[in-house]
Amino acid sequence: MSPAQLQCIEPDCNARFETSSRLYTCARCGGLLDVVYDLESILAPQLVDEWDRRFGSFQAIDRSGVWRFRELLPEAAPDEIVSMAEGNTPILDAPSCARYAGMNRLAFKHLGFNPTGSFKDLGMTTGVTQARRLGATRVACASTGNTSASMAAYAARAGMKAFVFIPSGQIALGKLAQALDYGATVLQLDGDFDAAMRLVREVTSDSDLYLLNSVNPFRLEGQKTIAFELLQQRRWRTPDRIVAPGGNLGNSSAIAKGLKELLEAGAIPRMPRLTIVQAEGANPLYRMWTEQADRLTPLEHASTLATAIKIGAPVSWRKAQRGLEWSGGDVEQVGESEIADAKAMIGRDGIGCEPASAVTLAGIKKMVEAGRIDKDEDVVAILTGHALKDPDYTINYHRGELAFTDSAGTTRLLPAAFASPMIRVAPDRDAILAALE
Ligand SMILES: *Cc1c(COP(=O)(O)O)cnc(C)c1O
Ligand SMILES: [Zn+2]
Numbered sequence: 001m002s003p004a005q006l007q008c009i010e011p012d013c014n015a016r017f018e019t020s021s022r023l024y025t026c027a028r029c030g031g032l033l034d035v036v037y038d039l040e041s042i043l044a045p046q047l048v049d050e051w052d053r054r055f056g057s058f059q060a061i062d063r064s065g066v067w068r069f070r071e072l073l074p075e076a077a078p079d080e081i082v083s084m085a086e087g088n089t090p091i092l093d094a095p096s097c098a099r100y101a102g103m104n105r106l107a108f109k110h111l112g113f114n115p116t117g118s119f120k121d122l123g124m125t126t127g128v129t130q131a132r133r134l135g136a137t138r139v140a141c142a143s144t145g146n147t148s149a150s151m152a153a154y155a156a157r158a159g160m161k162a163f164v165f166i167p168s169g170q171i172a173l174g175k176l177a178q179a180l181d182y183g184a185t186v187l188q189l190d191g192d193f194d195a196a197m198r199l200v201r202e203v204t205s206d207s208d209l210y211l212l213n214s215v216n217p218f219r220l221e222g223q224k225t226i227a228f229e230l231l232q233q234r235r236w237r238t239p240d241r242i243v244a245p246g247g248n249l250g251n252s253s254a255i256a257k258g259l260k261e262l263l264e265a266g267a268i269p270r271m272p273r274l275t276i277v278q279a280e281g282a283n284p285l286y287r288m289w290t291e292q293a294d295r296l297t298p299l300e301h302a303s304t305l306a307t308a309i310k311i312g313a314p315v316s317w318r319k320a321q322r323g324l325e326w327s328g329g330d331v332e333q334v335g336e337s338e339i340a341d342a343k344a345m346i347g348r349d350g351i352g353c354e355p356a357s358a359v360t361l362a363g364i365k366k367m368v369e370a371g372r373i374d375k376d377e378d379v380v381a382i383l384t385g386h387a388l389k390d391p392d393y394t395i396n397y398h399r400g401e402l403a404f405t406d407s408a409g410t411t412r413l414l415p416a417a418f419a420s421p422m423i424r425v426a427p428d429r430d431a432i433l434a435a436l437e
Contacts, residue, residue, distance in 0.1 A: 004074045006034045006217060009319060022134055024201075024215050031263045032318055033217045035074055044266035047071055051232060065089065066125050066179065070229045071222055073126060074260055081127045082158045086121040087115040087171065087225060091233050094349040100342075101365040103375050108360075109230050112353055112386030116178060118308075119223060119251060119384050120150035126222030127212045128154040136210035137161065142202065144230070144308050145175030145246070146385055151180035151212050163209065165189055165196040172307055172354070172390035182354060192302065194313045197248075214250025215315045223251055227258030229377070232270060239272045244382040246276040246285050246331070247309030251384065256323025260351060272380075274329035275373075276320060277363030279304035279339060279356075281310055281407055282423040289331040295370035296321075303407040306339055308356035308385060324424060328371065334362035336404045339415045340397050344418035347394075352387030397423060410425055 006017040010031035017023055024369035027251040054062035061067045061078055065087015088264035091109045099104035111119035130137050139155050141147050148164035155162035179186055189196050204211035244252045264270045278286050281303035288296045299312030360381035367373040396402040398419045405411040425435045
């Protein structure tokens with residue numbers, strides 16, 4: 001592990017701070033912070049060999065898909081690390097999805113295979129470890145669901161008290177159930193995620209509560225290992241493109257940072273193009289990108305059934321913008337029906353995911369049709385959460401009852417092109433045989 005520092009990402013500031021200071025944003029200008037390392041002292045060939053060697057290790061720290069890469073993580077002593085063998089998530093071929101999108105091949109890296117079923121665990125192992133290093137005993141976050149489930153689990157492992165701020169009635173039931181089971185105190189607030197986010201930042205700025213949203217740069221350090229593990233699994237063969245959903249934009253930013261560090265350490269020869277996909281009703285980055293604006297304008301009201309990305313004022317937009325520049329990236333948006341059908345198609349490959357993850361496939365399909373992705377490209381899409389996170393959405397889709405209310409207040413039923421049959425049958429042999437025809 002390297003002696004790391006915090007550095008403001010604003011080019012005209014770049015102020016540096018010690019990692020032992022309890023800062024979420026720059027003390028000088030309020031900008032977002034990066035954890036930075038002395039990359040020149042890190043030599044890629046030895047590093048990559050060492051990382052590969054750890055696959056055969058029985059040490060818990062080596063078997064974590066995050067801490068395996070500890071040379072590029074903030075320093076922590078073994079007894080300070082709060083880990084649950086997170087990471088180690090598979091890359092799965094998806095032939096039906098490839099055909100659906102018009103690609104020759106397509107693969108998903110499925111982060112729903114993590115301990116609490118989403119990529120948030122990668123950020124919580126480093127975030128809660130940092131909380132412990134700072135002596136925090138109480139942690140807090142605002143959440144669309146998965147952050148709270150994950151923080152509650154890792155806080156429980158660390159013996160800390162967890163407080164989660166959620167928009168009342170707007171998170172998937174599976175996620176709320178997890179947070180409760182892991183012993184968190186759940187504060188249900190009227191208003192949306194963006195309001196809950198504002199409130200938790202206010203409350204944590206003047207109390208002992210340690211903030212574990214992705215504005216906290218230690219979260220993103222864990223999440224950047226998505227890029228490390230993805231490349232390692234591919235024997236360091238760089239894909240042409242990595243496609244990820246965009247909500248608060250922490251995860252896509254973290255992936256970009258991980259790729260840039262691999263490039264600078266000499267572990268990969270070029271950056272894959274980062275492609276971020278948003279829901280049409282929660283698309284502030286897409287707007288900024290297509291309007292070629294240099295600042296993001298938050299949306300007043302975000303609306304999408306993919307609750308994990310229902311965010312109008314993404315905290316990490318500046319880091320996402322930087323990641324798109326570094327990698328020659330791109331941004332797409334997709335509609336609710338496209339998301340719902342893509343999710344069902346991901347199920348048809350035996351993979352499955354939660355709604356927010358399915359924007360990747362929907363976005364790829366749309367970009368192939370528009371000629372923005374070539375059918376021969378080597379593309380890996382990031383599935384962010386497990387299918388069981390939001391069973392209501394799935395059941396409603398297959399029943400043909402999935403209804404979406406847009407920000408203008410208009411409700412419509414989404415067509416379900418890939419609904420699976422659910423048939424009521426009398427408990428009788430002949431009736432069953434007839435139904436099987
Ligand atoms: C948190 C989350 C996202 C969005 O990630 P951001 O870092 O907020 O952009 C997407 N999908 C799932 C399942 C999530 O939990
Ligand atoms: Zn600054």
